Amino acid sequence: MEWTLADTAAIVRSPDASDDKYSRGVVGMRTGSDAYPGAAVLGVEAAWRAGAGMVRYVGPRRAEELVLQRRPETVLGTGRVQAWVVGSGMDAATRTPEDTEALRRILAADEPVVVDAGALDLAEPGAHAWVVTPHAGEHARLRARLGLPETGEADDERAASALETASVLGAVVVLKGAVTIVAEPGGWATAISIAPPWLATAGAGDVLAGAIGAVVAGTPTADPAVLARRAAAGVWLHAQAASVAAGALPPRGGPITALEVASCLPHAVAQVVGSVPRAE
Numbered sequence: 001m002e003w004t005l006a007d008t009a010a011i012v013r014s015p016d017a018s019d020d021k022y023s024r025g026v027v028g029m030r031t032g033s034d035a036y037p038g039a040a041v042l043g044v045e046a047a048w049r050a051g052a053g054m055v056r057y058v059g060p061r062r063a064e065e066l067v068l069q070r071r072p073e074t075v076l077g078t079g080r081v082q083a084w085v086v087g088s089g090m091d092a093a094t095r096t097p098e099d100t101e102a103l104r105r106i107l108a109a110d111e112p113v114v115v116d117a118g119a120l121d122l123a124e125p126g127a128h129a130w131v132v133t134p135h136a137g138e139h140a141r142l143r144a145r146l147g148l149p150e151t152g153e154a155d156d157e158r159a160a161s162a163l164e165t166a167s168v169l170g171a172v173v174v175l176k177g178a179v180t181i182v183a184e185p186g187g188w189a190t191a192i193s194i195a196p197p198w199l200a201t202a203g204a205g206d207v208l209a210g211a212i213g214a215v216v217a218g219t220p221t222a223d224p225a226v227l228a229r230r231a232a233a234g235v236w237l238h239a240q241a242a243s244v245a246a247g248a249l250p251p252r253g254g255p256i257t258a259l260e261v262a263s264c265l266p267h268a269v270a271q272v273v274g275s276v277p278r279a280e
């Protein structure tokens, strides 16, 4: 049930001579708001550092400016993408009607979508190429809206409730926590428990959404069973990056920030692709 480095290595590949920026995957991000522009920066940074070939960002002017300050590589505005990340740093209560309409269009499109934070209220049952990424509070709200009962905090209860939510929603569920559960509508689930508790820090979830977006965009798929394994690989890279960031502070690790976790994603990717023998 525990997702491993070897599982991740079966999904995350290093680019070869035949690759270009498009074949490596373009991630589109509609995240951030005037209240939370930093969430946009964190997700964009994570998508780049997890291996996207290109990141397109759409959001308010201030968030655009901050994104470009941190990552001038980012392309502003819409265009063709292989996967979307939406909702991080947005608030359903204060979202503009234009934002809501744009989110609905993205959710209805063919490309896979990572649905985080302030877009979770738009998730309705159906058959979707979505990866929804609630923390415990957001999962409780989502379940209440879907008419599902309250559940407990024990690991087996969390796994069972994530599977139930995935089945009713028709989408992959990434239930975040010290142990993160990834569940898909077909009944498969896995757990990632290697993250250090230092990862419990503001913005870590925004980084996770960007990292999953990059892994999904690398080989996009609408099949929830495949999508779930790509999401699990993204969760593993994020947890491993947090271990690298915290582990640089001996002997038991030390406080890390979300941006540092994003910065350590390349170390996690390098460890994964380096674990696979090179084809001669």
Ligand SMILES: NC(=O)C1=CN([C@@H]2O[C@H](COP(=O)(O)OP(=O)(O)OC[C@H]3O[C@@H](n4cnc5c(N)ncnc54)[C@H](OP(=O)(O)O)[C@@H]3O)[C@@H](O)[C@H]2O)[C@@H](O)CC1
Pocket (backbone or CB within 6 Å): 035, 036, 037, 038, 039, 040, 087, 088, 089, 090, 091, 117, 118, 135, 136, 137, 138, 202, 203, 204, 205, 206
């Ligand atoms: N730098 C930036 O721009 C940052 C921007 N950010 C953005 O901020 C937005 C709001 O996100 P948010 O998670 O802070 O608030 P929200 O989802 O409304 O939760 C409300 C209630 O839910 C509960 N609860 C919360 N977490 C829980 C947990 N882990 N486990 C269990 N319960 C939990 C808790 O209620 P309690 O259980 O304590 O009664 C809490 O009061 C979002 O868009 C995000 O992307 C952040 O990422 C930070 C960095």
Ligand SMILES: Nc1ncnc2c1ncn2[C@@H]1O[C@H](COP(=O)(O)OP(=O)(O)O)[C@@H](O)[C@H]1O
Pocket (backbone or CB within 6 Å): 135, 176, 177, 178, 179, 180, 195, 196, 197, 198, 199, 200, 201, 202, 203, 204, 205, 206, 207, 208
């Ligand atoms: N005790 C913990 N140990 C390890 N990882 C944790 C712990 N608590 C939370 N996390 C991880 O930290 C991240 C927090 O995400 P989230 O709750 O969305 O925060 P934010 O909204 O501030 O970004 C998730 O990836 C979650 O799995």
